[in-house]
Each structure stands twice: as C-alpha cells, then as structure tokens.
Amino acid sequence: MNKFKQIFHDLKLKIQNKEYENGTYLPSENELAKQYQTSRETIRKALNLLLEHGYIQKIRGKGSIVISPKQFNFPVSGLTSYQELVASQHLTSQTTVLSNNLIKTIDTIKKHSELTSPNGLRYIKRQRWLDGSPVIIDHDYFHPDIIPEIPNEVAEQSIYEYLENSLGLAISYATKTITVEAATQDDVTYLGHQDYVVVVRSDVYLEDTQLFQYTESRHTIDKFKFVDFARRRHN
Template identity: 25%
Template sequence: MNHQLPAWLLNFKMNDTESDTPLYSQLLETMKQAIQSGSLKAGDPLPSESQLCKWLQVSRTTIRLAMDQLSEQGLIVRRRGRGSTVASPKLHRTLDHLYNFTEDMLVLQAVPESIVLESIIFSAGLTIGNMLNLPYDEQVLRLSRIRKANGEPILLEHTYLPMTKFPSLETVDFTSQSLYRLLRDEYHVQMGHATETYECVSLSKETAKLLQTAAGSPAFHVKRIAFTKSCIPFEYTESFARGDRCIFQAKLTSNQDSVDFKGAVRYHIE
C-alpha cells in the first residue's frame, strides 16, 4: 500500500481478502460509505483506475467493476479523458403532498434558483383550456422556467395560469419570487390538491441543452393540474425532470377495499 492512500480508503485496507464477498463489492461499499458520510463530497475528483490499482494492489478489472456500479447508481460521474468525480446527490420526490420547489429546497439547505425563459400572455386554446376548464379564448400566462438546485439544472417547467384569476401576474419577476408563495399570500389561493401523470421520455436536443445534459437522455415528463380546496383548477404545469438527477417515490396507503395513491411531491436529498 502506498503512503499516499486517502483516508477514506483505509476501511478497504482492513477488509478481509479471504471473504466470500468479491473484492470489487468490498471496494464498492467502501466508496459508497465515503460518499454517503461526506468524506467524499460532490465534485471531488476520484483517483484514476491505475492509481487505485497501485494503491490497493488489485486488478484493473476489480476497480472497473466497482466504478461501473458507482456510475450506474448515480454516485459518480465518469467522463472520457477527464476522469471521474463524485456526483451531486439525486433529488428524491416523495409523492405524498402538494409541493413547492423553492420552499422544499430551502428546507433541504439547498440553494434554489429559477431562470425565467419567458412570461407571456396568450389565448388558452383547446388543450390548455380543457386542462384549466376555461374557454379557448381565455387569456392565460405561460411561465417557462429552468429550476436549479445548487446551481445545477434539474427541471424545465412550463406553467399556465388564468389571467382572470391572477391579474398583473405577468409583471412579477419570478427569478426571485416563489410562485406558490405569491399565489397563497397575494392572491389568497387556498390550495387543495393536484393530479400528476408521469411518462418516461428521451430529451429533445433543445430541452437537453437547456438542462445541460445530452440529447436523448432519459427524463420524466410530468403533467400536473393543481386545484383549490373548492376543486377549481388554478394551474397547469408540464415539466421535464432529468432522469439522472431525480428519483420519484410513491407513497401508497391501503384499507380493506382499495389502495389509494396520494399525489403531489416533496423533496429530500439522498
């Protein structure tokens, strides 16, 4: 073993080489523990495969198997010619209540950020009108934003809101304003529930560029209609969530006769 061995690899040094557990699995667990404990932080560079082989006196196949597993689990990012780094933790969205991106990120001590791509008024048309139960010629605001956590693009959102319910909404600067907080505090919306649908898709070149990932990358296409407590729709949102940055967890409750799915979302960081 080399005296330059990082502290987070010392646990692997103590592992039993005669164990039934393959060496690559032992190394995998050692590195996972280092990442989850914070010994290795998001963005930290990892030693090269050759350096790990030299330090640990194991085969390159052992190193590669462990690194492949870490990559598949989203714990590291591997870039050809640039080495591997620790990935930012994925965002878990627990589907059990109506969520607020900005407020949930603050609870997690993550820094929320919104980049407004457009805020325009136009006629609802048939599709948006049906979603919001509006006449096709009713005016709606389309608010398109990239939502970031700690500077990394996570979601692309297109939100539609009826202008009859929310006059002057187009004048608000949503780079720093939480939409739901504004609707609640200034427009006195009593938020009730939401329905959401999820579809796995491949990102178009344009959307992938906005989310700073590769075209064709997997993503969740989420459609949401939010309702007031009196069951009146007040918001329709279509969003694209990066599949490599988000995990969705459904909460199911049961009784003797049925299983109920409770919708909407909450975030917590893995």
C-alpha cells in the same frame, strides 16, 4: 392557515431537522397542547396529517413514534412547491425566468389538460438549477381571470406563497401524471444533452374545485428520484 396545519408544518420541520429523531416518540397530546397553547382536538388533527404523510406511526397506549428516516426527494403525491422542497432538503438552487406573458391556449395543453380561457393563459417558463447545473424546465399555465399577473421576482421565488399569502387563494389539490419521454430540442437547449426526461404533468385546483393551473415539469433523468409514502387503508 388553520392552527392544526401550522402545528403540522412545525412538527414536520422538527422531524426533518432531527429535533425528533427517527424511532423516538413525540410529546404526548397533552404536552403538545400545552406547548402550542391549543386544544387536544387541534393536536389530533395535526398528528393525523403527520400520520397521512408518513412521518409518524401511532402506537396504541404509547403515543406517536417518528418513522421518517430521511426526507423525501420528490413526493409523487401531495402538493409541494419547488421552493418548499428545496428548503426542506437544504439544497442550493437558482431559478431563471425565461418567459412570462399572456398566450393563446395552445394545442399541447389541450392534449393534457382542460384548462382554458377565452382570454388566453398566463404562461411562465422557468429553468431550475441545482449546484450550478440545470435540472428542471417548468412550464406553468394559469387562468388569467383568477391570476391576472405574476411578477418575475415572484416567479423566481415561490408562486404558491404569492398566490396563498398575497392573493388569498386556497390551493387544495392536484391530479398528476408522470412519464418518461424522449427529450425535445427545447429540453436539450435548457437542460443539456438528454435522450430522455421525466415529465410531471399536473392540473391544480382551488378549494372551490376551480381548475386554475396546468404545469409541466421536465426533469433530467439522472438528478431526481420520485418517491412516496404509502399507507394501507383498513375498513
């Protein structure tokens, strides 16, 4: 991981843990450069990421002020794994792997994604629990030429950590759609009685723009709130 991204994640964690309180200023660029033993340019890159993600506001002549009064519940933009989200919000969670096998490309995927392979797709279905209640069913489909296998013990933890740190893949960006849909029988089976669920569909790409994953997360409508930080761009 790039140095500036490491610093960004460290500063973000300190803000989330209230080491830097909302309304206070971060140390100066010079102080941060000394603290992290790096250049001011690297610090500027890390601060720009904090700015883009809504954790700070730069005040001319004063520095970077923390503007994050609370942690995000479920960011609409950004590419955050479930385990990263759970860890950042200090939640108690369990994951049950329901399926992990190679399947032929199915029609439901074709309706929502261009992910396909002549060798089928690696399919993983997981049930997510928070505080003893099922809240999410995740359906993940991976290109088998890029990701031939994902062990169950990995699927129970963080697939993205495995892909990035063990396989050396550079996960870059995703396109997402969020809808509210009538619950299916499968939703009711694994989430309990639901009239409607929130469905988040994502195509996920590597740094070289290869589409390697399609994921469909189906959420109980009462447990998750989707929020985002928006910043107006000025030309």
